[in-house]
Amino acid sequence: xxxxxxxxxxxxxxxxxxxxxxxxxxxxxxxxxxxxxxxxxxxxxxxxxxxxxxxxxxxxxxxxxxxxxxxxxxxxxxxxxxxxxxxxxxxxxxxxxxxxxxxxxxxxxxxxxxxxxxxx
Amino acid sequence: xxxxxxxxxxxxxxxxxxxxxxxxxxxxxxxxxxxxxxxxxxxxxxxxxxxxxxxxxxxxxxxxxxxxxxxxxxxxxxxxxxxxxxxxxxxxxxxxxxxxxxxxxxxxxxxxxxxxxxxxxxxxxxxxxxxxxxxxxxxxxxxxxxxxxxxxxxxxxxxxxxxxxxxxxxxxxxxxxxxxxxxxxxxxxxxxxxxxxxxxxxxxxxxxxxxxxxxxxxxxxxxxxxxxxxxxxxxxxxxxxxxxxxxxxxxxxxxxxxxxxxxxxxxxxxxxxxxxxxxxxxxxxxxxxxxxxxxxxxxxxxxxxxxxxxxxxxxxxxxxxxxxxxxxxxxxxxxxxxxxxxxxxxxxxxxxxxxxxxxxxxxxxxxxxxxxxxxxxxxxxxxxxxxxxxxxxxxxxxxxxxxxxxxxxxxxxxxxxxxxxxxxxxxxxxxxxxxxxxxxxxxxxxxxxxxxxxxxxxxxxxxxxxxxxxxxxxxxxxxxxxxxxxxxxxxxxxxxxxxxxxxxxxxxxxxxxxxxxxxxxxxxxxxxxxxxxxxxxxxxxxxxxxxxxxxxxxxxxxxxxxxxxxxxxxxxxxxxx
Numbered sequence: 246x247x248x249x250x251x252x253x254x255x256x257x258x259x260x261x262x263x264x265x266x267x268x269x270x271x272x273x274x275x276x277x278x279x280x281x282x283x284x285x286x287x288x289x290x291x292x293x294x295x296x297x298x299x300x301x302x303x304x305x306x307x308x309x310x311x312x313x314x315x316x317x318x319x320x321x322x323x324x325x326x327x328x329x330x331x332x333x334x335x336x337x338x339x340x341x342x343x344x345x346x347x348x349x350x351x352x353x354x355x356x357x358x359x360x361x362x363x364x365x
Numbered sequence: 366x367x368x369x370x371x372x373x374x375x376x377x378x379x380x381x382x383x384x385x386x387x388x389x390x391x392x393x394x395x396x397x398x399x400x401x402x403x404x405x406x407x408x409x410x411x412x413x414x415x416x417x418x419x420x421x422x423x424x425x426x427x428x429x430x431x432x433x434x435x436x437x438x439x440x441x442x443x444x445x446x447x448x449x450x451x452x453x454x455x456x457x458x459x460x461x462x463x464x465x466x467x468x469x470x471x472x473x474x475x476x477x478x479x480x481x482x483x484x485x486x487x488x489x490x491x492x493x494x495x496x497x498x499x500x501x502x503x504x505x506x507x508x509x510x511x512x513x514x515x516x517x518x519x520x521x522x523x524x525x526x527x528x529x530x531x532x533x534x535x536x537x538x539x540x541x542x543x544x545x546x547x548x549x550x551x552x553x554x555x556x557x558x559x560x561x562x563x564x565x566x567x568x569x570x571x572x573x574x575x576x577x578x579x580x581x582x583x584x585x586x587x588x589x590x591x592x593x594x595x596x597x598x599x600x601x602x603x604x605x606x607x608x609x610x611x612x613x614x615x616x617x618x619x620x621x622x623x624x625x626x627x628x629x630x631x632x633x634x635x636x637x638x639x640x641x642x643x644x645x646x647x648x649x650x651x652x653x654x655x656x657x658x659x660x661x662x663x664x665x666x667x668x669x670x671x672x673x674x675x676x677x678x679x680x681x682x683x684x685x686x687x688x689x690x691x692x693x694x695x696x697x698x699x700x701x702x703x704x705x706x707x708x709x710x711x712x713x714x715x716x717x718x719x720x721x722x723x724x725x726x727x728x729x730x731x732x733x734x735x736x737x738x739x740x741x742x743x744x745x746x747x748x749x750x751x752x753x754x755x756x757x758x759x760x761x762x763x764x765x766x767x768x769x770x771x772x773x774x775x776x777x778x779x780x781x782x783x784x785x786x787x788x789x790x791x792x793x794x795x796x797x798x799x800x801x802x803x804x805x806x807x808x809x810x811x812x813x814x815x816x817x818x819x820x821x822x823x824x825x826x827x828x829x830x831x832x833x834x835x836x837x838x839x840x841x842x843x844x845x846x847x848x849x850x851x852x853x854x855x856x857x858x859x860x861x862x863x864x865x866x867x868x869x870x871x872x873x874x875x876x877x878x879x880x881x882x883x884x885x886x887x888x889x890x891x892x893x894x895x896x897x898x899x900x901x902x903x904x905x906x907x908x909x910x911x912x913x914x915x916x917x918x919x920x921x922x923x924x925x926x927x928x929x930x931x932x933x934x935x936x937x938x939x940x941x942x
Contacts, residue, residue: 268421271588276494280554285770290528293455293456293458293580294457294458296452297452297455297457297533298535300451300452300535300536301533301536302456302536304535304537304539304592305536305539305589305590305594306535306536306539306593306597309593309597320912320913320914321917323839323840323841323842323913323916323923324840324841324923324925326841326917326922326923327923351458353701
């Protein structure tokens with residue numbers, strides 16, 4: 246009978262400590278979960294903010310005013326379109342390799358600044 | 366013991382044991398009462414144990430949920446995207462400042478510190494709010510992160526921040542009337558935003574269920590690039606012709622989608638106060654106008670669809686048409702018999718009037734009713750206007766309405782009707798939302814014979830080749846178009862020098878995909894237009910410029926060396942899609 250009592254008490258202590266451990270772990274996990282959820286929400290907010298900012302930066306009116314200021318490009322004319330199958334064979338060499346990259350040269354031109362049109 | 370009631374079972378004995386009765390054995394009674402007590406106590410302890418387990422398992426989740434609910438205070442709204450997925454409207458979190466007056470210790474100090482940090486706060490108003498006995502008051506909505514930091518460092522007890530959703534429109538005024546705007550509580554008060562609230566969003570908010578970013582974005586039919594190009598050209602046109610307003614619309618004739626809509630002057634939805642200015646209304650849906658000669662499209666379509674006339678039928682254009690005390694003149698009098706293509710390309714008022722008269726006012730009225738020109742057109746956006754229809758429709762009304770005077774319609778409505786004459790005779794209610802061809806066919810009604818539509822396409826193209834629409838003819842896109850010039854009614858009389866000009870262009874005319882409408886309010890004559898202010902000189906060329914810009918965006922490849930309209934459109938048989 247005494248042995249039984251001792252066994253039961255031991256089992257009780259074991260069970261209690263095991264339950265305590267589980268409870269403690271679950272609390273930790275729940276805290277981590279809440280923290281990660283919070284982080285996810287913050288990241289989502291940041292993504293939304295950045296997407297809004299990106300959309301603001303690529304809004305057509307801004308792109309157009311920048312293009313008008315910095316580029317010498319002109320709107321497309323209908324005659325500039327053509328079919329791919331009407332494309333002639335590639336000519337042997339269009340750009341002389343020594344002359345370098347024309348777009349790079351345009352970028353490197355020192356007299357083109359932000360608000361002052363380039364002097365030619 | 367069981368001698369007295371040998372046949373009863375355990376339960377009956379238990380019940381009997383509980384009762385006070387002379388004939389009950391004391392031992393049985395005691396045992397039964399003990400049993401009852403055990404059962405009750407066991408029940409109570411079970412309840413306690415279950416509750417303990419519940420608290421242990423669910424308490425964390427409960428706390429977490431409350432903190433999520435807190436920042437859904439200012440209602441979250443779904444993003445609005447254009448047809449290519451570009452963002453038109455989105456929510457951004459920004460902190461708002463609130464106070465709990467009951468927790469404040471020193472109101473004067475708080476007012477002083479807050480107004481010093483946030484100069485745009487009104488000191489008296491803040492004091493009044495903080496002195497109230499309420500549990501919660503807003504002090505300032507939508508702080509910048511810098512302001513939030515400063516207020517935080519003041520360290521006033523009873524003052525705190527809540528993250529709120531703020532609606533942002535990254536494209537500013539480029540797209541305004543379609544989207545509408547929201548108020549400070551993020552509730553839609555105009556345009557698609559208002560429509561969104563009507564779609565159950567408001568009810569969701571009331572129930573507190575509209576949490577963050579769970580909602581599907583709304584896709585509009587608008588193409589941001591086309592919208593911008595249209596607006597850019599309209600702003601330039603308004604400057605050039607010094608008109609009071611300019612408006613434009615691009616409609617997909619096969620699905621009824623509104624690909625772009627601009628009514629300039631417009632406003633920045635980020636600053637909704639501008640929208641209250643009456644000059645900035647959306648003229649395309651909330652304004653009604655006499656559309657002028659573009660209404661001849663309806664008159665001619667009616668004539669051809671009636672089966673009583675064909676393209677070779679002639680009408681008397683030899684002299685002005687007298688009707689009562691009114692005389693109808695032509696701008697370019699021909700003084701001879703005119704065929705229907707001639708009436709259309711010379712834009713002959715007399716011819717159109719005679720054509721409508723030959724069918725009678727009743728027929729005319731019924732036809733325009735069928736084309737949706739006499740009833741209020743409702744779309745997703747709440748702004749709409751009732752057309753102004755004459756109460757008694759006599760012959761005189763038919764005469765004037767045949768060339769677009771005496772009946773005021775919303776321009777969007779006219780566009781819908783003219784699209785029906787181009788797309789094979791289907792009247793499709795226009796929409797601001799993305800729609801497939803199949804869905805469009807479900808809501809469409811066949812109002813014209815397909816052959817009539819084919820002839821109308823021919824006439825539109827012919828008019829751009831050698832009629833009033835030649836200045837809109839962009840090489841390569843095979844457009845067709847009709848001009849319209851209406852004199853505005855000032856104090857009940859038609860004013861000769863105050864014009865409303867519009868242009869309807871269809872592209873490409875052989876297989877229509879889009880209808881472009883340009884409208885200018887009171888354009889002025891310029892030296893380069895030889896002082897003319899009629900539609901062929903202003904709205905037409907603007908439409909040409911717009912088409913040259915938007916056609917590549919709408920996937921329309923330029924084609925050159927196409928035959929004339931009579932060969933390509935008329936000879937192609939029933940060239941319907």
